[in-house]
Amino acid sequence: GYEGALEALFRGALPALRGLDPTADLQVLTPFRRGPASTQQLNAYLQARLNPPGRGRLETRVGDVTIREGDRVLQQRNDYTKEVFNGDLGTVVAVDGDGGVRVVFGGAAANSKQA
DSSP: OHHHHHHHIIIIIHHHSTTOOHHHHOOOOOSOSSSTTSHHHHHHHHHHHHSOOOTTOOEEEETTEEEETTOEEEOOSOBTTTTBOTTOEEEEEEEOTTSEEEEEETTEEEEEEOO
8 A cells, every 4th residue: 555655755765865854845646535545544644754743732633634733734725815825835833722723835824713
């Protein structure tokens, strides 16, 4: 499965690329929304590897997904009010106690309240 390929990448190719920061410079794309190589499965694997739970790092749950400070996220809808658009990459910089998250997209922050 994909886990073996990703483990080989983390053990071999990535360490050989000096100066590469996998948390900022790595992007994994998949055409699948469901199944063993779906976005949800790959995101959970990569989050456990690159941004595991840590002391002082807040997180929240949205359905089956854990969103944690330090996670990279991809905007999936245009939001003209916040000037954040489909395909923009951001980083979760804050999680508040009621499920809201603050994400920085290219230097500009956007707040999101999860329902």
